[in-house]
Amino acid sequence: MTDQLPLPVTAPFTKAQRATVLNLVRRAARTEIMPRFRALDAGQISQKSSVTDLVTEADTSAEALIARGLQIAFPSAVIVGEEMSETHTDYREKLEQAELGFLIDPIDGTWNFAHGLPLFGTMIAVCRFGRPVFGLIFDPIGNDAIWADIDTPSTWTGVSGRSRRVTTRARANLAQMTGIIEPNFMPLPHRRAAMEACFDLAHAWTLRCSAHHYRLLAEGAVDFVMASKLAPWDHAAGVMLCQQAGGYSAMLDGTAYTTSITSGYLLSAADEATWKRLAAHFSALLEPAE
CATH class of the missing domain: 3.40.190.80 (D-Maltodextrin-Binding Protein; domain 2)
Incomplete structure (x- = not known):
């Protein structure tokens, strides 16, 4: 038997606030991520836990920009980024206790990014007491996003504002x-x-x-x-x-x-x-x- 928790009744924030998050991510992609894609030198790439676990100047700069913007827009929120978690090891406990918490992955797929492969993205999640209630995955290459919250089906949004619903597809065997x-x-x-x-x-x-x-x-x-x-x-x-x-x-x-x-x-x-x-x-x- 599976045991998914029931979702909360209301979405974490308003349509305007969701737009704020997407605009922040687009700005980070435009100013911090894409100008460095296929333009990094060796000094801008560092190894973390292994040769396949990398961080780049683009990761840290994009995360800092997004975190600053989120803290201004949501001053009472707990904000956790992948790179800042290296020095804030109690982030899981803080998220579990937070009515509103943000998770930032500025460049998911850093190994790909660092090696010039166009398979990476920016991920933002909003959690209530450790449970996801909003998710955004942005593709800097395509300049588009898929997002959802507990009131809204998963939706693709393009740069021109066009949008469409996306759905999974199941196979029988x-x-x-x-x-x-x-x-x-x-x-x-x-x-x-x-x-x-x-x-x-x-x-x-x-x-x-x-x-x-x-x-x-x-x-x-x-x-x-x-x-x-x-x-x-x-x-x-x-x-x-x-x-x-x-x-x-x-x-x-x-x-x-x-x-x-x-x-x-x-x-x-x-x-x-x-x-x-x-x-x-x-x-x-x-x-x-x-």
Whole structure:
């Protein structure tokens, strides 16, 4: 049995405030991100935890711009950015206690960005007491966004203001399903089990970019996203978009996702029936990794 928490009754903020958030993200892309794309030198790229975990000058500059703007627009909000979390390690506790909290991932897919691949995005989530209630995923290359809140279905918005609803698309059997999975973040026994389970699917891969993973799911291009590295800025917005596009998100053991969860596997799927099929198919990942 899955255990998604019921959503709050009202959206986190007004239409005008949502526009403020999107305008901030567009400004950061225009002034801090895109001018540095394919223009970084070695001194503007740093390694964090590993050779594949990078941060660039564009990440830190864009995050600072967005955080400043959000703090002005929402002075009582708790604001957490991926880069600032390196020095503010109590951010999960603060988000769990905050009536209004923002999560900023200034450049999701930094490895791609740093190597000149046009597969990256900016992710903003609003949480109430650790639960996502608004999500925005912006593509600086296309200058467009997909966003949703608890009152609004997932919606694509282009630069001209045009918009359309986006929805997930479910397939009936496993052999036709495609999805996103990142076994390299799993312990070795789970990695092997996950790869074996993928042999029964049509295709499974990773783009090294949660922003595009969740956009593909919300727009019906893939059937699922399985996440094994649970940094909240990578998933809170995506969970909101998935649910409001007709999909279903929960931890693989059925627990409702919140930003306080640090381990396990987050499964987002095209609908609840698909989620249940995939959860059963990947159930070996619930065994201890010994």
